[in-house]
Amino acid sequence: MSEIFSPISVPMAKPAQAASEGAITRGVLIGIAVTFLALFLVLPLFAVFTQALSKGIAAFLDAFREPDAWSAIRLTLTVAAIAVPFNVVLGLAASWAIAKFEFPGKALLITLIDLPFSVSPVVSGLIYVLLFGSQGLFGTWLIDHGIQILFALPGIVLATVFVTFPFVARELIPLMQEQGTAEEEAALTLGASGLHVFRTVTLPNIRWGLLYSVLLCNARAMGEFGAVSVVSGHIRGLTNTIPLHVEILYNEYNFVAAFAVASLLAVLALITLVLKSVLEWRFAGELAHGRAH
């Protein structure tokens, strides 16, 4: 187009400009957007670190001398180490069934998998209290058999799995649907076993999408507060996850320590964001994208 120097190109210039905003409008809009984001999103993150370091680096490090802080970190890692692999397996199974096969009620199934996204975290915790609490449906049975679910690791894991339930499936379903079944069918026709096809054909096609969803799933699993707070029992050194430990420290006037431990989670959030952005920039074509999480 540009090499055509015809008289028409002169009047064209005007509408081309009217197809976008003027430089000043642009500048103002960019200014508003960036200021808004800085005030609403970035400043809180910044506040975590400034508050954590407000009494110096020694006070900051003191927060991590507490054995309770370490047991909270350990518990959070444990919970994530169970919940995330569980969600990976579930996400693979769900997306395999939904993307590779045709069956009635598929839309309903996808909606049901999505359901935990629209349930309040507090409600996600409450449902397990109602089931497994000693006044709950299975409460008496559990007590008789000496099984502790609520206020112990199983309850915390369950609540975490519930809130992160859709993360992996949600990313993989559209991705696998997009990729269709042709490659798998070809490989199967050539005599490869089902598992082999899954490992060598399907998995490589979805690897970045899987990693992407694991990243977000993990961030939520480690950071969940509402649901876990309802089922945890807040026992120091035993059932406190990192976010709950932050709350406890905050309630003990130990603000520096609260923000110091919180900064651990903030760093996790930053790492998640960086990795996520890298995946988005480099492998945009291999992610299912565009959907809100």
Add this chain to the structure above:
Amino acid sequence: MKNVVGRGHAVRAIGLSLLAGAGLWAGVVQASAETALLNVSYDPTRELYREINAVFAEDWKAKTGEAITVRASHGGSGAQARTVIDGVDADVVTLGIPSDIDAIAKLTHKIPDDWRSKLPNTATPYTSTVVFLVRKGNPKGVKDWADLVKPDVKVITPNPKTSAGGRWNFLAAWGYAYNQDKDAAKADAFVGQVYKNVPVLDTGARGSTVTFAQRGLGDVLPTWENEAYLVLQEFGADKFDIVSPPTSIYAEPPVALVAANAERKGTTKAAQAYLDFLYTDRAQAIFAKHHYRPIKREAAAPADLAQLPEIKLFKIEDLQGSWDEIQKRNFDAGGLFDRLSRAGR
């Protein structure tokens, strides 16, 4: 076909990360061999039981040669009772108000109904009362309960539904008004006036303290005496003053063995010893140090006792009857607090 090598890598990477996750999990799981007790307590006792638990473990080790860990969980007293009702494996409960332990006994039968007779002084190893924390120099001139209803005074107090401290505050205000002219209806109205001046109701005493001390809201924080002193200690005595009203309530934070839990875990002996330990001179001195009122005053350091001023204390049971009645009249659904907060808006 795409890059096969890359595919192999991806599969291996995912497999490896799963393995790493499993390894991490295995590494994290740890068996605990020593005896562990769980003390489910209320909000302001965090610092107190941290010290008591350490000293008890030392004492237990010296006496029996066994190592013991006492863990504690803290929160609004009502909320804490709920977690025990729902199955938290508490060996002992040390809550803020008798009705919360009654609720556990009634709903779970894990605590015998006559728990108050199982330990000395109606199962109360220390008592406390409600005092006022005000901003330095007491700019609003709060001296007594009557000052809480002044229109320009903002009162910070926790939700009586979930917090024992909130309930003591509520009952203390009621008792003060009732003692003026022995008129229950007038006392109800007075409490209503007080709660009209409350801008924030947190779920626990600690939440209210944070609201008042750190967030700078309100003019007066009626609170546990020990909590008021703790604020001076944590935030600096140059920011706040403690005002002790001429009369206040005799607050009894009771303790009990959660018999069924301890029996199942085989910790009855240790748990009972822990509760008995609270009545020893050593523990009593620690109570006084943390600004609770010990029941054995002679065990406490005179300097600590000197900090606890003479206040004329009344027992709410003398005014309203049994704890069952107190709970029902004031705090159960449809009780005085519900009616007041409904009328207040």
Add this chain to the structure above:
Amino acid sequence: MVETPRPRWTFRRPSVIPGFGISFGYTLTCLGLIVLLPLAGLVVKASGLGLSGIWNVATDPRVASALRISFGVSAVAALVASTFGFLVAWVLTRYRFPGRKLVDAAVDLPFALPTAVAGIALASLYAPDGLLGAPLARLGIQAAYTPVGIFIAMVFIGLPFAVRTVQPLIAEIDKEIEEASATLGATRIITLTKVVLPPLIPAVLTGFALAFARGVGEYGSIIFIAGNLPYVSEIAPLLIVIKLSEFDYGGAAAIATIMLGISFLTLLAINLIQAWSRRRFGYV
């Protein structure tokens, strides 16, 4: 379609790909045990009160006002989040400026930052003596411990939904249509309002609904900044927690069921918007 004889009806269409049984079965089992059964338990518990019982809980003044605050403030916050979210999405897709990618990445911060951390950070910023709270207080606005605080937390958590639902659609707008409109003599404002915006409306509405749904259920970031005063700044999820500490399981289940019901309606609305959009514009 080619007429193929169908011998008998099967649940799924035949395929050479294996593993349907196990993957489908596993998915249904997990879904049933972890999601559906516990949610059913909640509804069973609430239905123990009967419809009139749930109605009584819902119309209890304190519950009603908590629901009103949760849904009301969330609606306003979602509106603000959608407005600014649209602006942010527009700026990020249409303009090139230094640091654009960084800004783009920052939008997802609320997804990645745990809500409790966001809560204490916002509370410290907007407290009367905080970095933003102090200047606001001078303007006579008290942000923390009032509904304004709830609003701020809800905008924070809702913003990424608003941005990320419209962003891909703005990127897909055919520039030539805008140019055509301009060539035909339309001013920029007219082009924007008559040509560019209408196809984006469904996405904006979806973003609004998602931000709204998230705001209604949010707990962690709000309780630190809200002040939690009944009838003024007490949100419905907190009231569930309070009901639990009061041993009122039925009441807690009833409020949860009401919230669940309204969330379902929101989800339904999103689906209807998308169906309508598919019919009207040919895409979601």
